[in-house]
Amino acid sequence: MSLFNLMSNLSQNDTPSLRLFRKSESSDDEEKRLKRREKNRVAAQRSRRRQTQRADELHEAYECLEQENSLLKKEVQLLIEEQQRLTEALKAHEPLCPALNCGMTPTTRCTVPPEFV
Template sequence: MHILQIYESSEDDGKKLKRREKNRVAAQRSRKKQTQKADELHEVFESLEQENSLLRKEVQILREEHRNLIEALKAHEPLCPIIHRTVNLASSPRSEAIVCCLPR
């Protein structure tokens, strides 16, 4: 083998080693970045799950309140003077008629 060939071969090996090291570092950086992104997505997921749970509880509370208000209205209907009034409501302002059946 010629000395120049040995030198070029040694130089090529050095370039290959540098390229491999650079590639290894880049791969590590890429994996770290992927891990960080996955961690961030997991945090967002956890936050959204918690928010979703709170909203579901709020919806349940509002449904219960709605049900209670419907029941209160049904209980009030038989006693309501406005519904059973035979007098023409045009003679008195509607707001007064509604206020008169509300508790004071």
């Protein structure tokens, strides 16, 4: 008798206890599979929740950086305007300044008379 025929005969002539054992074995496998699926489902939910939380944190950081960038741009603009005002004031003062009109060379120092200080 071949192995195939022997296995066929065994499956046809299963005793009730052998059938119960096989049923119990498949029930255990099914239970393990369900537990594994449940653990996987919980892990996937946890992963999605962390991913969403991370995306929320990044969005919040982005908004803070955008606000800070906007404030810095305004500050730069104010500083540019102040620089322009000071440059204009210096240009207006140059013709009147005795310190600039004293024939100063890079090696000599010009002193401002006390009445201009």
